[in-house]
Amino acid sequence: MTIRVLIADDEALLRMAFSMILEAQPDLTPIAEAEDGATAVRLTTELRPDVVLMDVRMPGTDGIEATRQIIRTCPRTKVLILTTFDLDEYAFAGLKAGASGFLLKNARPEDLLTAIRTVAEGDAVVSPRVTHRLLEKLRPHIPDATTTARDERLSALSARERQVLVQVASGLSNAEIATTLRLAEATVKSHLGRILHKLDLRDRIQAVIFAYETRLVHPA
Structure with missing residues (x-):
């Protein structure tokens, strides 16, 4: 079964890089890109992707609020938070909003792919370090x-x-x-x-x- 992925990030080069990584996988398909949170919510509502790769800091509606809206309106879609900043406030806010995982953008491509597959299956992706800080x-x-x-x-x-x-x-x-x-x-x-x-x-x-x-x- 192919996992359909929507990429939400305000940096075009990063969206392109993520898309190229996904296209190289037989079971992953990038179906759309969004440059801000509001567009991510709209496209998710229209296309119903299996997973949304969600940046945190975007203009207008940020990734946390977009995640909250997506989980409320499209509960079958899983959200994987991607951020440059390893900050508790982002990790905890994203998880509280309903995200299924939290990953840094400098993660290895294989870790990103594993995380997408994991959340698509209904599991969560949170590092032990973040788990302990949450506790x-x-x-x-x-x-x-x-x-x-x-x-x-x-x-x-x-x-x-x-x-x-x-x-x-x-x-x-x-x-x-x-x-x-x-x-x-x-x-x-x-x-x-x-x-x-x-x-x-x-x-x-x-x-x-x-x-x-x-x-x-x-x-x-």
């Missing part, structure tokens, strides 16, 4: 163990699924979890898919928050 922000708001009721949804998880969820909450990637638990990476992805389904969670980030809120894992 640092959340820590003051996590209820104390003595006042937190164990979420009944945890009982729906198998022992292995709980193990996988703990590793996800620790910020490990699927490949790292596979190595740690001595599983195939495809098996880890299957477990994660079942975890999200059973817990009625949208993505990896919500799974991390759930694990901490239910005290399945504890802040360091």
Whole structure:
């Protein structure tokens, strides 16, 4: 199945570069380009791409607001935030707006391609470092163990699924979890898919928050 991608960036050369990288892949197709957030929202509504590569800093409607509008009107479309700046405010705002991932523009082409395929499959792409920084922000708001009721949804998880969820909450990637638990990476992805389904969670980030809120894992 071909993954249809919309590229939103105010720099024409970057749009061209991303498009050329995608066109070289048999399973990825760039279908449109947008130079600002408002155009990205309009084209997404018209074309319904599978993934939007979204720059943060664009004239007019910025990438964060465009992401928020796209997720609200086209919930099946996944948004992958791309930025030159490794700042918490961009990562957290993008994830809060509904983005499925956060990637720096200086990432290797193979990492970009992997990220697009990952979010298209319904998973999230957030580096362990960003995950840990997100948890640092959340820590003051996590209820104390003595006042937190164990979420009944945890009982729906198998022992292995709980193990996988703990590793996800620790910020490990699927490949790292596979190595740690001595599983195939495809098996880890299957477990994660079942975890999200059973817990009625949208993505990896919500799974991390759930694990901490239910005290399945504890802040360091």
